[in-house]
Amino acid sequence: MTTRYRVARLGAQGDGIADTERGPVFISFTLPGEMVTAAVNKDRGELIAVTEPASNRVEPPCRHFGTCGGCQLQHLAMADYLAWKRDKVVQALKSQALKPAVGQIVPCAPHSRRRVTFALRKVEGGMLLGYNRHLSHEIVDIAECPISVPPIVEALDSLRALARLSCFTSKAFRMTVTATASGLDVALLDSGVLDDAARKAIADFAMAANLARVSVDGEIIVEPKKPQVSMGPAVVNIPPGGFLQAVASAEEAMGQLVLDHLGKAKRVADLFAGSGAFTFRLAQRAEVHAVEGEAAALAALDRAFRFTPSLKRVSTEKRDLFERPLTTKELDRFDAVVFDPPRAGAEFQCRQLAKSGVSKVAAVSCNPLTLARDLATLVAGGYTVTSVTPIDQFLWSSHVEAVALLEKPRKRR
Ligand SMILES: C[S@@+](CC[C@H](N)C(=O)[O-])C[C@H]1O[C@@H](n2cnc3c(N)ncnc32)[C@H](O)[C@@H]1O
Numbered sequence: 001m002t003t004r005y006r007v008a009r010l011g012a013q014g015d016g017i018a019d020t021e022r023g024p025v026f027i028s029f030t031l032p033g034e035m036v037t038a039a040v041n042k043d044r045g046e047l048i049a050v051t052e053p054a055s056n057r058v059e060p061p062c063r064h065f066g067t068c069g070g071c072q073l074q075h076l077a078m079a080d081y082l083a084w085k086r087d088k089v090v091q092a093l094k095s096q097a098l099k100p101a102v103g104q105i106v107p108c109a110p111h112s113r114r115r116v117t118f119a120l121r122k123v124e125g126g127m128l129l130g131y132n133r134h135l136s137h138e139i140v141d142i143a144e145c146p147i148s149v150p151p152i153v154e155a156l157d158s159l160r161a162l163a164r165l166s167c168f169t170s171k172a173f174r175m176t177v178t179a180t181a182s183g184l185d186v187a188l189l190d191s192g193v194l195d196d197a198a199r200k201a202i203a204d205f206a207m208a209a210n211l212a213r214v215s216v217d218g219e220i221i222v223e224p225k226k227p228q229v230s231m232g233p234a235v236v237n238i239p240p241g242g243f244l245q246a247v248a249s250a251e252e253a254m255g256q257l258v259l260d261h262l263g264k265a266k267r268v269a270d271l272f273a274g275s276g277a278f279t280f281r282l283a284q285r286a287e288v289h290a291v292e293g294e295a296a297a298l299a300a301l302d303r304a305f306r307f308t309p310s311l312k313r314v315s316t317e318k319r320d321l322f323e324r325p326l327t328t329k330e331l332d333r334f335d336a337v338v339f340d341p342p343r344a345g346a347e348f349q350c351r352q353l354a355k356s357g358v359s360k361v362a363a364v365s366c367n368p369l370t371l372a373r374d375l376a377t378l379v380a381g382g383y384t385v386t387s388v389t390p391i392d393q394f395l396w397s398s399h400v401e402a403v404a405l406l407e408k409p410r411k412r413r
Pocket of ligand 1: 244
């Protein structure tokens with residue numbers, strides 16, 4: 001059914017929402033105040049035309065906008081887009097009755113994403129490489145990507161050719177590409193079981209295309225150069241598939257906020273440490289204990305520590321912090337803690353931290369809802385949230401990161 005709708009607001013996933021007698025209708029790629037026509041099925045409307053555009057509608061920079069599901073908000077003027085993201089953080093905090101000072105959002109430049117994950121599928125006569133169509137498993141084959149760094153965009157045809165050599169499945173699979181100082185690091189997932197001829201073909205291709213590494217389901221197939229990424233003063237040989245902040249400037253902004261807040265501490269725990277994005281920045285001034293669940297990430301961190309001069313002591317511990325968070329007693333050995341969990345947050349860890357005497361805490365998060373829940377736990381334990389800074393790392397998407405800084409008076413020991 002095609003109907004005219006007035007869009008009232010933007011939803012949490014970046015869709016325009018029209019309020020109707022039958023409830024809200026979600027219409028992607030529309031903006032508040034716009035009059036649109038849409039073909040509606042249940043609560044979803046497919047945009048047909050914008051008949052009255054909003055004054056803050058702008059020309060999307062990418063030719064794939066509207067079909068590719070990678071970006072939802074290229075059509076919104078930058079200032080309003082950033083204000084909307086900042087408000088997502090404010091509203092999440094409010095839902096937990098928290099009203100701390102929320103700073104201006106740190107913006108993210110186009111062409112700055114150093115890590116992207118593409119969806120791929122073999123089709124007759126070729127290979128689709130791109131992103132899933134919005135709300136669909138269909139793959140939109142891309143010719144450009146204005147969020148990614150130039151070395152990734154320039155390699156799109158080369159990556160398709162590599163995928164053809166690596167593909168032993170009729171199903172969709174994934175390819176994470178990271179632009180490192182030593183070249184592109186390509187990690188394939190679910191592309192099928194390679195035979196010896198394919199391994200050789202991939203190795204030859206990687207050498208000719210000057211790739212740093214190709215791995216399949218975590219196994220290194222060829223590694224002409226160790227993929228290296230700077231994390232503060234250290235250069236880290238990142239493991240295949242390990243976590244990496246997607247935009248270097250976002251990592252730098254988060255690192256600086258954490259460092260400024262915890263900078264005077266002598267002993268710091270870095271929880272969910274990955275390969276050391278915060279550890280190395282902090283270790284310029286403090287002893288750091290890095291705790292992380294992935295052994296390969298910790299091994300990379302430990303190796304980089306040994307090759308970086310002038311750092312204070314860095315120790316590592318492999319530990320599942322969901323199952324076995326650091327206890328209050330263990331935490332009390334530190335002056336400061338930074339934690340940066342996955343989207344699920346750090347619920348159990350925060351229950352322990354709330355009871356501790358740790359005076360300075362930095363909470364880094366990619367999910368405002370779990371961040372707000374975890375901050376509420378810490379506030380109930382006597383912490384004050386002194387500031388929250390939203391960070392845009394996933395340009396034109398609905399995702400937003402945040403760094404919250406907390407403190408409480410030092411407990412007598
Ligand atoms: C958002 S990343 C942050 C990594 C690092 N702080 C950085 O900025 O690069 C979250 C990290 O938590 C780790 N992780 C996920 N679940 C975990 C768990 N249950 N216990 C310990 N670490 C976990 C992941 O391997 C990942 O390195």
